[in-house]
Structures are given as C-alpha cells and as structure tokens.
Amino acid sequence: MRSSRRHPLLVPALLCAFAVLAARPTEASDTGGDSGLGAEVARLYADAAVATRQYEAGRREADAQRARAQRFEALLDQRRAEIAVLHEDLGRIARAQYRDGGGMPVTAQIILARSPDELMRGQHVFSRTNLAVNNAIDKSRRAEARLAADQEKASTAWRDLDRRNTELAVLKKDIEEKLEEARARLQGRADASVAAGSCRGAVRLDQPETHFATRWVAPVETYELSASYGSGGERWARRHTGQDFAVPIGTPVRAVGEGRVVRVSCGGPFGIEIVLEHAGGYYTQYAHLAAVAVDQGERVSTGQWVGQSGTTGNSTGPHLHFEVRVTPESGSAVDPSSWLAAREVNLG
Incomplete structure (x- = not known):
C-alpha cells in the first residue's frame, strides 16, 4: 500500500x-x-x-x-x-x-x-x-x-x-x-x-534554517512510501531490510537525528550510501544516493542535509532506501517505521 x-x-x-x-x-x-x-x-x-x-x-x-x-x-x-x-x-x-x-x-x-x-x-x-x-x-x-x-x-x-x-x-x-x-x-x-568505486567528495549544500520541535525527523520532507521493511521481492535475497521513500533524483536527504558519519561509500548493491551513528547504539543508513553532503567522521544535527537521493546501485528507480541497524553493517536491521514511531515520527 x-x-x-x-x-x-x-x-x-x-x-x-x-x-x-x-x-x-x-x-x-x-x-x-x-x-x-x-x-x-x-x-x-x-x-x-x-x-x-x-x-x-x-x-x-x-x-x-x-x-x-x-x-x-x-x-x-x-x-x-x-x-x-x-x-x-x-x-x-x-x-x-x-x-x-x-x-x-x-x-x-x-x-x-x-x-x-x-x-x-x-x-x-x-x-x-x-x-x-x-x-x-x-x-x-x-x-x-x-x-x-x-x-x-x-x-x-x-x-x-x-x-x-x-x-x-x-x-x-x-x-x-x-x-x-x-x-x-x-x-x-x-x-x-x-x-x-570512488566518491567524488561531499557536495556542500546551503542548509535551510530548521527549528525542529523534536529530536527526530523523517529522512525526507515530502515523499511517498514504497517497499516496506520485511516485504518480499526478486531484488532481495531474503526480505527487504529497510523502508523505501519514492522521491525524485536530487531530493535533499536529512539526518533523522543528531549523530556522526561512520561510513560514506560508493559501490556495491546500495550504490552511494551514508551510515550515521546515533546515541543509544543505533545506526541509520541512507542508500542509492546521487550525492553526499557530508564527510566520514563529521558530526551532523537533526534534519541536516546529508546527501541527495538518486537511483545508484541495485535500484529500479529514484528512491531513498532507509535502514535502522544495531551495528554499522548489513544484516542487523530493525523495522525503521516502528523505530521512528517510538521516537514520535510517524510515517503516514
């Protein structure tokens, strides 16, 4: 749906x-x-x-x-x-x-x-x-x-x-x-x-002035939800490990909460991807990007633009693949919708 x-x-x-x-x-x-x-x-x-x-x-x-x-x-x-x-x-x-x-x-x-x-x-x-x-x-x-x-x-x-x-x-x-x-x-x-297999470097975007009332936000501002966590499909070996947001190429992607950039990579099935570390031992991944706006090791704030959406890697169309993990690596994903809902961010 x-x-x-x-x-x-x-x-x-x-x-x-x-x-x-x-x-x-x-x-x-x-x-x-x-x-x-x-x-x-x-x-x-x-x-x-x-x-x-x-x-x-x-x-x-x-x-x-x-x-x-x-x-x-x-x-x-x-x-x-x-x-x-x-x-x-x-x-x-x-x-x-x-x-x-x-x-x-x-x-x-x-x-x-x-x-x-x-x-x-x-x-x-x-x-x-x-x-x-x-x-x-x-x-x-x-x-x-x-x-x-x-x-x-x-x-x-x-x-x-x-x-x-x-x-x-x-x-x-x-x-x-x-x-x-x-x-x-x-x-x-x-x-x-x-x-x-090599990123060109961070795209330094003019960040908008933001005043969020909560510590957490959705990874994109305007979107349609597509493939959800746990859904089946030919492109995945087992089940879908994240939540997809159908957005046009170049859409600004936001950090869902404050944290630190622990990975920026540009190859493999996720294409261009960013992984952030947050307090409490959780990590968020932003994949299939067209550009990144942060460097590895950089601190980010809630709602900060960290990249721009695209359709790189194993992708059939423009969208953002968003994961929440308990480690920086694949295979440790949890349901991102439930995780965000527990932080007062409901993906309606």
Whole structure:
C-alpha cells in the first residue's frame, strides 16, 4: 500500500521573483564540479517549489475571482428580471386606470366624478402608485448599474489573474525543465562514481534554517512510501531490510537525528550510501544516493542535509532506501517505521 505525506513550504508570492528564478544562471554547467551541480539541483528544487506554490495560489485566486464574476452576473440577471416585473406592473396599472377612467382627460374625469372627494382620491391613488413604481424602477436601474460596474471589475480582475497565471505556468515549466536536465547530469556523475568505486567528495549544500520541535525527523520532507521493511521481492535475497521513500533524483536527504558519519561509500548493491551513528547504539543508513553532503567522521544535527537521493546501485528507480541497524553493517536491521514511531515520527 502506498502512502504519502505532504508538508507545506513557506514561499514568497511575487511574480517578478519567478522571472528572476527562471533567469538565474546554472553555475554547475560552467564549473563542471559535483559540488556546483548538486547545489544547482538543490536550488532548482527550491525554485520549483516556489513556482509551484505561487502558480497554485494564482490559480485558486483566479478561480475565486471567476466565481465572483459569475455571482455578479447572476445578480444582474435577477435585477433585470425584477425590473421587467415592475414594468409589467406599471403597464397593468396604466391599463386598469384607463379602463376605470384614469386614462380620460382631467375635464372628463371632473364631469363624471360623483364628488370632488372621489376625483381627488382617484388622482391621488394613481399618482402615488405611479410614483412608487417609477421610484422602484429608478432604484433597480441604479442597482443594476452598480452591479454591472462590479461585474466588469470582477471580470477584468479574473482576466488579469488568468493572464498572470499563464505567465507563471510558463516560468514553472522552464524551471522544471532545467531541474530535470540537472537531475540527469547529477545521476550520470553518480553512476560514474559507483562504476569507479570512488566518491567524488561531499557536495556542500546551503542548509535551510530548521527549528525542529523534536529530536527526530523523517529522512525526507515530502515523499511517498514504497517497499516496506520485511516485504518480499526478486531484488532481495531474503526480505527487504529497510523502508523505501519514492522521491525524485536530487531530493535533499536529512539526518533523522543528531549523530556522526561512520561510513560514506560508493559501490556495491546500495550504490552511494551514508551510515550515521546515533546515541543509544543505533545506526541509520541512507542508500542509492546521487550525492553526499557530508564527510566520514563529521558530526551532523537533526534534519541536516546529508546527501541527495538518486537511483545508484541495485535500484529500479529514484528512491531513498532507509535502514535502522544495531551495528554499522548489513544484516542487523530493525523495522525503521516502528523505530521512528517510538521516537514520535510517524510515517503516514
């Protein structure tokens, strides 16, 4: 069963910022170094997240503005229908007045009236009715004019938002294309490292500011769970020894807790891998990476980026293979989901 967890990203919401992001140079293609390429991929991930977030916000705003324009249109239709009814009422009153003598000249009405009071009452009733209907029509027309102006404003705002969102979609696509190309180059260099059996060195990434409320976190921020601990498969001699997180190539991989890097290797079935030692005699492994961001012997803190995901070694697609062990070596793994859950990290 596949499961996913999504975490919100806090990003600015300015269209001009995306124009800057789309135009930013790709330093790694110039330097040719792993460090520059890995940093480029990490930066493009952040840029793509910003673009996606702003695109989605713009789309929701455009949908809301479109709904407002449609509501104004419905109100206009209702107001027009009310005015039509008022016109019809005025017509009926005029016809009734004509049949009752209201349409006769004033001289004839004076002659035929049975008394001055009857004449005055008839004239007064007709005048009041006529004035009330006219006032109602004028009021409705003014309201219709206001609604029409509001509807035009809403429609204009909706068209502007739609145009802006189209521009954002183009910028978003451009960033994603750059990211896909950078991912392919990063994975290509990782494969070369694995083939040579030698890591190229740590990719020093710009670490994000993090303030975790707990001592432990999941190894990646956004993911889908794939192969779980103990599951069977043709690729494993016995049973799967870890938890797989399906993530794209270049995704930043985090230390689940503070500890020390005890192994960085670039060959064998795990491809590029890192093993961390934690307090209490436990070790965590991060395998099938495309790049490492730490050196052996280095101390790491909770949530620190220690590498970038890939598909090196015995891997059929981009993912992070995560293990928890009681020794640094293979064959001593425990269920990582239960281990993390005991530390208040639930892989939903």
